[in-house]
Amino acid sequence: MEIVIEDVCKEYGEKRVLDTISFSVGKSEIVALVGPNGSGKSTLIKTLAGIHRQTSGSISIDGTDIRKIDPIELAKCVGYVPQHFTYTLYSTVFETVLLGRRQHIRWSVSDEELSRVQHSLDALEMGNMAGSYMDQLSGGERQKVFIARALAQDPKLFLFDEPTSALDIRYQIGVMETMREITWERGAGMIVAVHDLNLAYRYADTVVVLHGGRMAGYGKPQDILTPECISNVYGVDAFVVENEQGKFLVPFRARAAP
């Protein structure tokens, strides 16, 4: 399994929000997209998810351009969790996760589809909440339900747009650990937009730094997420702390705007 992104550009009218983005995602690889607000992370994720069409460049999955793949077939390959999620008032957790199997369901739901829903919920330790209503869950639990929905899709590529933004630190680590296990178990690739650079540091195999729609860095986290890079991209002074648990980035001062 390999996803290759080549010279992808995206324009809204006159404004270019993605500019010649090129990188690849291999089997069981986690790629973290980092960058300030408005740098194009969400746009890139949505373009990869087939929600937007790129203005130019190509995105291919195992050598096939996604524009040539039927939308239903593409849905079997790419699972997406949005930054902001919506749900219906009277829907339950398992019904929401079942939506991830939409492309496999014609009308009635088979035992196999239900088993996949159960498996996805169990993977996120939410099996005991299957019958709960979505509006009774906390924000973090709801986010986990949407992650479970993407797991139920059983895709080759997971796309997560800030999946841990509504989670407390325990859930953040738990979800990232689960996602890493899933990519290893299933051999799927994952592109995850994150604001917490330490999560990228700790869980990503590769980091793509976006700044103003352009790639400002691409490589291993420890090579790319340096204090110099943070300073250039975010305008924040930071230092690296290293101990037996690994390296940690500590941002400590926002520089005044030039």
Added chain:
Amino acid sequence: MPDSASPVSAADVSVHTLYRAGSTRRIALITGLSLLVIVTAVLSAGIGTVSITPQDTVLAIGHSCAVSIQNFLHAFLPSVAAWYDAIPFTIPAPENPQAELIVVGFRLPRIFLAILTGISLAVAGAVMQGLLRNPLVSPFTLGLSSAASFGAALAIVLGPGVLVSYFLLSYDMWIVVFAFLFGWLSMILVYWISRSRGTTQSTLILAGVVIGYLFTAGVMALKYTTNNEKLRELMVWLMGGMWGASWSAVLLLVPLVIVCFILLERSAWDLNALSAGDDVAKNLGIDVERLRLSGLMISTFAASCCLAFTGIIGFIGLMGPHICRMIIGSDHRYLIPCAGLTGALILLVSDTAARTIMSPVEIPVGIIMYAIGGVFFLFLIMRGKGRGLY
């Protein structure tokens, strides 16, 4: 989060069990609602200025059907007619000699019109609320009622002299045709505006509201300029009712409502997926713009067809789906038929009450419907959540 509020919160209950149990209960509810609509229709056919027993009502319907089939076969399929005549069992005529004329001739068309209108408005409401992910949307939010009212008002103000003398249709049919055409026109305008601005929920709703106000201005202008007699006729149409019922109207509406229902029911899974947001639905392979536009066109078409015969019938399109969501959940596979049956039941009961409470004087169906539906909806809210069938 309180576990007691969950429908099933035990850790050992699997998704399989939850799904199967929920499906069984929902199918049982829809079957029960269908039977309730049929029983209510039979009882309603017996209630009125002339009271007819349920037995005579059933015999009147059965006997009339048998005679109609026999006449049809003799006219078009004589070979089958001989076989049909040889059947030893015949349905006897009702004891009350007037029963057949009253039940089949007068009351059944009205009952069918109420059922069809209830189904189409509530189904349209359920689908529109799902498509736009907005619980305040109804067939009227997108300007349908104002546009249909304008069409009917225009036909009434132009009057029978102008319309009937130049064209072949009767005056009543002109009101129906104008109401339908303008109702449909409102959707075309909403579609046209949203095509240029994007089919997001807010664009569609705003376009619908604006179109609605424009047609309301037209209705007010016509009201202001017309004479008293026509104004009264217009007000009666705007209040809505089943006065326009006839077998020809029912026979025209039955296939249209069935086809629209099937088309909308086929998109139930896509509507479910849309509840997770446009982006997620697109990622799941759904053409969201096409789904939204086709769903709105079909549901508006179904609602326009019925409204053209009944005048403005509010409430059902907005509250019918809400009531059903509280009982049966948000899975559109079950919500759409459940909303349709609930709409049919509410309108049928309301219309029966409207024509019998002060018999022989009829009162506008809206008065009864808002009262019954409002109280029932309040009851569901007070009853609390967590006890639905899903």
